[in-house]
Amino acid sequence: MENIIVQKVTLNDIEQLQKIGKETFLETFAAVNTEENIAQYLAEGLSKEKLLQELQDEHSEFYFSLLDNAIIGYLKVNFGASQTELKDDKALEIERIYVLKDFHGKNVGQILYKKALEIGKGKGLEYVWLGVWEENPRAISFYKKNGFVEFDKHIFKLGDDEQTDIMMKLKLTQ
Template sequence: MSETQFRLRQCGPGDEQMLSLVGGASFLEAFADVLDAPDILAHFHKNHSPEMYEKYMAMPTGRVTVAEVPPGNVPVGYIICCEPDFPIETLPSDYELRRIYLLHRFQGLGIGKALMDRAIEYTRELGRKRLILGVYGKNHAAIRFYEKAGFTQIGERFFTVGSTTHHDAVMAREV
């Protein structure tokens, strides 16, 4: 597949089930060797339900974009951008890239960069000055991707999935 064989589309009502599917699959790919099955399922039902995606799309400054590939515009990744929700001080000029998910077999094709570029566009369109995100502290490939995109670590947060507590790096870049 060449770099140009995908499209980005802003999501709207009716896309919740598709986002739930891609979100759950991406989460399972990323954490199958990190979390126990019951914790993965609990996280999925809480954070990747169609209702959660509906909530993100309904936010006044929420933006959700999906990456689709041929044939048939099959979803393989997405971004969710919204108001920041971090345990560190944020500014009114901050905007959050809440999720950037892409199925592993579609990484390295330019889709991730295109999704990141779209998140930066949304940040600028809203007149914001800084894009921030949280990333699992042991996801070294994702951290390298973010650093290549101009992000640096500005803080950290801890979160619990099931019975285990995990560390996130909080990263930011000016836009």
């Protein structure tokens, strides 16, 4: 898909960020989690207050992927102390890459992923890491295809459900 633009999210974009965040999260996880746990995550993890706080954090960045001015996905990266774990100054965390279902398999995730690598290299970082739900084979295979290797596991709480994320990393060549 040509004509996909990657654009940094600003404070003025908070409504659109919340909308794409909720939409992609529901598409990805609603069918395999309880309604209560999904509702709790959407209310807390994607509240305007939380997104505002994350947008104002100088160690986190969000990017939209746009096609014909429509937002079709987004990326969230963290560095330094804002990483959800590790908090390694030599690392970039890809916290989220979400793409609307209609655009799966159309290179949108790859474009956002390349943007994350570009950010990591631009900051002179040594590696990129992320956590991916063990029951999301599509994402695991995407990252393995891109050279990521598993190095650990951690627990992600979705409401009252403890889910295991596989932690993966990729060395950046400078």
